[in-house]
Amino acid sequence: MRSSVIIFPGSNCDRDMDVALKKFGFKNQMVWHNDQSIPKSDLIVLPGGFSYGDYLRCGSIASKSNIIKSVIDFANSGGLVLGICNGFQILTETGLLNGILQQNKFLNFICSNVYVKVKDKQNKYFKDLKKDVLELHIAHNEGNYFCSDDELKSLEDNNQIAVTYCGEDGTENEKNNPNGAIKHIAGIFNKNKNVLGMMPHPERMIDKYLSGEDGSLFFKNILDNFK
Amino acid sequence: MKIKVIVTLKNGVLDPQGKAIQQTLNGMNFGNVEDVRQGKYFEIEVKEKDEKKAKSLVDDMCKKLLANLVIEDYKIV
Numbered sequence: 001m002r003s004s005v006i007i008f009p010g011s012n013c014d015r016d017m018d019v020a021l022k023k024f025g026f027k028n029q030m031v032w033h034n035d036q037s038i039p040k041s042d043l044i045v046l047p048g049g050f051s052y053g054d055y056l057r058c059g060s061i062a063s064k065s066n067i068i069k070s071v072i073d074f075a076n077s078g079g080l081v082l083g084i085c086n087g088f089q090i091l092t093e094t095g096l097l098n099g100i101l102q103q104n105k106f107l108n109f110i111c112s113n114v115y116v117k118v119k120d121k122q123n124k125y126f127k128d129l130k131k132d133v134l135e136l137h138i139a140h141n142e143g144n145y146f147c148s149d150d151e152l153k154s155l156e157d158n159n160q161i162a163v164t165y166c167g168e169d170g171t172e173n174e175k176n177n178p179n180g181a182i183k184h185i186a187g188i189f190n191k192n193k194n195v196l197g198m199m200p201h202p203e204r205m206i207d208k209y210l211s212g213e214d215g216s217l218f219f220k221n222i223l224d225n226f227k
Numbered sequence: 228m229k230i231k232v233i234v235t236l237k238n239g240v241l242d243p244q245g246k247a248i249q250q251t252l253n254g255m256n257f258g259n260v261e262d263v264r265q266g267k268y269f270e271i272e273v274k275e276k277d278e279k280k281a282k283s284l285v286d287d288m289c290k291k292l293l294a295n296l297v298i299e300d301y302k303i304v
Contacts, residue, residue, distance in 0.1 A: 057295055064292065093295070100297045107243050146240070146298060180241075 001026050001226045003043040006071070008033045008062045013048035013084065013203060020203035021045070024219040033065040042226060043080040044071055046087030048139070048201060058101060058142045059089030068094055080124060080222075081195045085140055088187065088197030097190055097197045098155065099147030104140070105180025111139040113212070114178060116163040116186045116200055117170050123193035124225045125162070125218070133170045134163075134214040136200035138178065138186075143199040145181035145188075155188060162187040162196055228273050230285045234294045234301045235266035269293060 003026040007014045014030065021028040031038055038044060051062035062068070068090075075081045075096050083091040091097040104110060115133050118126050147155070155161055164184040167176045177184045179199075187198025205215030236242050242264050249263040271288070275281040282303050294301040 056292070060292065060295070092297075098297075100295055102241070102298065103243055105241070105243060107247060148297065151297075 001042045001223055002040060003028045003045060004031045004038050004041040005029075005045045005047055006031050006033060006038075006067055007047070008049070008051035008065065008090075010051045010053055011047050011049035011086070013086075013201065016201075016203045017045055017047045017084070020206045020215065020219060023206060024216070024223055026219075026223070031067060033062065033067050035067050036070070038067065038070045038074065041074070041079070043082060043222065044074055046071070046081070046083040046090050048085030048087060051086055051090065054142070057093065059086060059091075059093040062086075062090045063093035072096060075190070075195050078192065078194050082125075083195075083197040084201055084203070085138075085143075085199055088199055089142065091195060091197040096195050097188055098151045098160075099145055099188070101140075101142045101199070102144040102146050103142050104144050104178070109139075109141045110143070110178050112137070112178070114138050114186075114200060115166050115168050115170075115176070116198075117166040117172060118163055119161045120159045120189070120193075122159065123162075123189060123196075125193075125196050125222055127221070127225050129217060129221050131214065131217060133166060133168065134200075134202075134218065135168075135205065135212050136202055136214060137204040137211065138200050140179070140199055143179040143181065143186075145185040145199075147182065152182065156183075158191055160189045160191065160193070161185055162189050163198055163200070228275055228278060228281045230271045230273055230281050231304045232269040232271065232285060232289060232293060232301055233266055233304060234269070234289070234299050235264060237298055237300050240298045
């Protein structure tokens with residue numbers, strides 16, 4: 001499975017993502033934001049970081065960069081596009097995903113492990129995933145997902161909510177919601193479920209000696225579903 | 228021609244920074260501050276002499292980049 005990680009000025013999880021993808025057997029290549037086209041890929045990843053210093057709004061400047069037209073075309077033709085953290089913010093700013101990531105409710109930058117509940121497995125990311133609750137890592141200042149009531153209803157009706165913040169046992173409540181996101185949303189799909197944006201970082205949970213291995217499950221699952 | 232734009236959060240959208248500023252002002256004995264909404268202000272120099280055309284251009288810019296209409300309103304002043 002071939003993957004491409006797009007690097008924007010200010011991306012800082014691009015190399016972690018590269019290491020993670022290669023560890024599980026993806027043939028990964030790095031693509032600069034100013035390029036006009038993306039090499040043949042089965043998966044495009046927009047990594048975490050602070051593209052363009054989060055100027056104007058997180059992800060807004062990156063969402064207008066040269067490479068984005070190719071990313072949108074790829075997504076519209078059914079290709080898998082994964083946005084993690086700042087990548088999720090960029091995807092909402094392109095319009096590929098609904099809503100926006102606002103500043104965390106309590107104005108704090110949050111860096112911690114969290115549990116997320118997988119809400120939908122009828123898609124190429126989570127199909128046949130062995131677990132329902134994953135331990136992943138978050139590190140963000142703007143992860144407070146928000147959208148209009150109509151958009152929220154549409155997300156719910158089409159099962160586009162991908163993952164929600166929860167406790168270790170899967171309980172969703174205010175206490176387990178770190179940033180105030182509406183309906184505890186940590187990640188969503190587009191309508192066709194080929195585009196996934198989420199705040200948690202699976203690439204930071206791929207080594208049992210350093211962090212945890214639930215990120216490994218995530219990447220292996222994408223590969224298994226591709227075969 | 229210089230066009231000025233103010234971008235603010237829509238009514239009903241939580242503004243944690245505005246809230247923090249309000250609480251701080253209250254704590255500084257500005258007890259009559261009931262609400263604060265924070266926004267952004269832009270001065271855009273457009274190479275255009277016709278004010279109507281310039282404003283129409285800036286309107287397009289607001290829709291496409293300067294404001295995110297999911298949570299923000301804009302006003303060309």
